[in-house]
Amino acid sequence: MSASVIINRLLECSWLNIEIFFVTLLLGLPLGLIIAFGSMSKFAPLRAFTQTVVWIIRGTPLMLQVIIVYYGPGLMFGMKLMPRMDAALLAFVINYACYFSEIFRGGIQSMPVGQREAGEVLGMTKRQIFFKVTLLQVIKRIVPPMGNEFITLVKDTSLARIIANKEIIMMAQEYAASNGLIWPLFSTAVFFLIASGLLTLLLNYAEKKLSYFN
């Protein structure tokens, strides 16, 4: 088997990692913001519920959550198995939304109350204050911790293999096991290094863009 065939095959499989990465961000970030508001709610039962969910999700392995999302509905309620990739995406979105929510919450709670009050005395609505005053300041504060999560997510995408989603490392491992080749495994490392390298550049750029204010 020629090297270029193997590389092409690995790249094909890497689309799965890439898809998990982007879907998790696209759905997990807004969901995380909603969860953050839940965990800061003035309504104590909602707050307690949200915080418990976040504790459970953050306190258990993502790998376990992926397995449970895939097999759970069938074994517990006799439902049909959902597509493997959907199960992985669902687990990733929920898991990362919980991590994101804690970062959002930290960012929002670290805002000085004076900013909100300044908006209030100018007759701004709660909504206007959030979107026009608070949000950008929160984003500035959370870029570094979010960056760490994004980089962790890049690497975590390979956990989808636990329910037989053929992602890049799983494919490379097959070449190791059946063809006795080690270099495909090393080349997946290059894939992850490039991905996290690009992310780091992007995050540095975002930090720089937001450095025009304090």
Place this chain on the structure above:
Amino acid sequence: MPILEVNNIGKSFGETRVLENISFTLEEGEVLSIIGSSGSGKTTLLRCLNFLEIPDQGSIYVRGNKLFCSEDPITRSEEEIRRKRLHFGLVFQNFNLFPQYTALENVTLARKLMAKAEKTGETEQAIIEEGKQLLIKMGLEDRMENYPHQLSGGQQQRVAIARALAMKPDILCFDEPTSALDPELTGAVLKVIKDLADQKTTMIIVTHEIDFARDVSSRVIFMDRGVVAQEGTPQYVFDEAPIPRLAEFLGQVKR
């Protein structure tokens, strides 16, 4: 008719009684200074007027309209409070400018949002023009495009004053506007407040600058432990009838 009438305002935080039976009136164009030692309730009073705190007791009238009455639950709704607080402006001790906006944007942001939300028909251009005029009045014509962190404390506070004025409040409140500033920067801020007084802006100023209060105010209130302990013209309060607690306080601030 007085522009502001405050009746029997009371406020507690938990068990602590912070304001007790605060009453006063203010005529249009008057400047009221509030003095008193730290912890006497001055900030809380301003915050009650701006509805950042809701008083437990009392009522507030502006131009004869009831803005707040503790007996009357309607006046506590969020949307109503938002409209009512526009009668007042508040300049904070530590400015609270929005860091991500330029000086000019700080001044115009709320007006722009309001024009958009309520379709007042005001053009953005007109609002910006007005904002520029205000900053020019504050002596900041060459600072309009600067971000707050690029400005000195005194400049930031003047932006904050322009920002409050942009909403055209009936009554502009200041909470120790110069006490976060280096001494050499207080002069410019006090001067713009003095100019506003000369132009008959109705203001309530909490301050430790006794000479300034004497110069600028029509009336002075001395607060002590949550009550109005003395009230009158500056001459009366400072010279003719300084009650012992006030004399003691004046001795401390002058040092």
